[in-house]
Amino acid sequence: xxxxxxxxxxxxxxxxxxxxxxxxxxxxxxxxxxxxxxxxxxxxxxxxxxxxxxxxxxxxxxxxxxxxxxxxxxxxxxxxxxxxxxxxxxxxxxxxxxxxxxxxxxxxxxxxxxxxxxxxxxxxxxxxxxxxxxxxxxxxxxxxxxxxxxxxxxxxxxxxxxxxxxxxxxxxxxxxxxxxxxxxxxxxxxxxxxxxxxxxxxxxxxxxxxxxxxxxxxxxxxxxxxxxxxxxxxxxxxxxxxxxxxxxxxxxxxxxxx
Ligand code: HEC
Numbered sequence: 001x002x003x004x005x006x007x008x009x010x011x012x013x014x015x016x017x018x019x020x021x022x023x024x025x026x027x028x029x030x031x032x033x034x035x036x037x038x039x040x041x042x043x044x045x046x047x048x049x050x051x052x053x054x055x056x057x058x059x060x061x062x063x064x065x066x067x068x069x070x071x072x073x074x075x076x077x078x079x080x081x082x083x084x085x086x087x088x089x090x091x092x093x094x095x096x097x098x099x100x101x102x103x104x105x106x107x108x109x110x111x112x113x114x115x116x117x118x119x120x121x122x123x124x125x126x127x128x129x130x131x132x133x134x135x136x137x138x139x140x141x142x143x144x145x146x147x148x149x150x151x152x153x154x155x156x157x158x159x160x161x162x163x164x165x166x167x168x169x170x171x172x173x174x175x176x177x178x179x180x181x182x183x184x185x186x187x188x189x190x191x192x193x194x195x196x197x198x199x200x201x202x203x204x205x206x207x208x209x210x211x212x213x214x215x216x217x218x219x220x221x222x223x224x225x226x227x228x229x230x231x232x233x234x235x236x237x238x239x240x241x242x243x244x245x246x247x248x249x250x251x252x253x254x255x256x257x258x
Contacts, residue, residue, distance in 0.1 A: 051065035052065070053065075053066060054066065082099070082101075084099045084100075084163075085099040085101065085102075085185060085189075086185060087163075087167065087170075088161075088162070088163030088164065088165075088166035088167045088170070089163055089167075090163065093161070093163075094160075094161040094162075094163035094164040094167065095161060095162060095163030095166070096161045096162065096163070097162065098162060098189060098192075098193070099189065102186065102189055104193055108190050108193060109190070109193055109194060109197060111187065111190045112187075112189075112190030112191050112192070112193045112194030112195075112197075113194045113197075115183060115187045115190060115191050115194075116191050116194045116195070116198075119179055119182065119183055119191070120132075120191065120195075122134045123135055123149045123176075124149045124152070125149075127198060127201070127202075128151065128152035128153065128195065128198040128199070129151045129152070129153060130148050130149040130150060130151040130152075132149070135148055135149055147174075147175045149176065152195055152198055152199050153199060153202045153203075157199070158199055158203075162192050162196065165192045165195055165196075166188055166189060166192050169183060169188045169191060169192070170188060206218075
């Protein structure tokens with residue numbers, strides 16, 4: 001063994017031990033918490049005093065750093081002064097008609113039908129008789145807490161002004177939840193129009209059908225059995241106006257007429 005080995009061995013041991021120190025420091029820095037900002041070579045404005053969302057701030061009596069808007073604040077573009085459009089109210093009464101700025105045409109009705117099928121049919125059923133899937137399931141569970149949705153074809157709902165139905169969607173009614181946060185104003189009116197069409201569909205008479213289609217409708221009605229099988233055909237995706245002529249007119253046909 002050469003003579004220099006006598007002093008170099010301890011030096012190597014010391015160096016190896018020292019080389020662990022940076023590793024230990026990195027581990028410590030990564031696994032510990034400190035209120036001080038991390039060292040940064042180019043600090044820019046990375047670290048400044050601020051309050052984070054949901055943090056507390058002793059300056060205010062309620063200790064909340066996030067401040068609620070001052071009472072009466074209206075966000076830009078959200079001033080709803082048109083009570084007919086936004087609340088369904090004219091004067092002190094529920095509006096009897098649709099807001100004049102809305103054009104009630106076929107595409108408006110189609111939109112209403114689509115939105116109705118998404119937001120309402122689950123409970124109220126596609127034809128508005130209150131027999132949607134949620135209602136059926138709740139009846140099956142028989143927990144005794146379910147209040148069935150009111151059929152649109154009851155005299156009560158048939159006599160409701162459109163403004164009242166609009167408000168039912170916006171704010172809910174009794175056990176029905178509100179849909180105002182999910183359905184925008186115009187879509188709510190479109191749904192109201194479609195609800196009206198559903199109502200009409202159950203009480204339409206032959207004179208509501210365009211004259212040139214009455215004859216075909218009569219022929220179909222005669223061809224159908226009187227026991228209501230028309231409904232099942234309809235549910236299976238019946239063609240337009242193919243089954244509507246049964247003794248009771250069907251929801252979908254009426255919706256298209258309206
Ligand atoms: C979660 C189920 C559910 C959904 C979804 C639902 N409703 Fe209802 N709705 C009800 C129930 C339940 C009632 C009856 C409330 C009661 O009598 O306590 C009702 C009642 C009504 C009434 C009659 C209220 C009256 O007295 O005039 C109308 C109109 C109505 N809903 C429209 C709608 C429309 C439109 C939608 C879609 C935007 C909708 N509902 C979505 C459950 C629902």
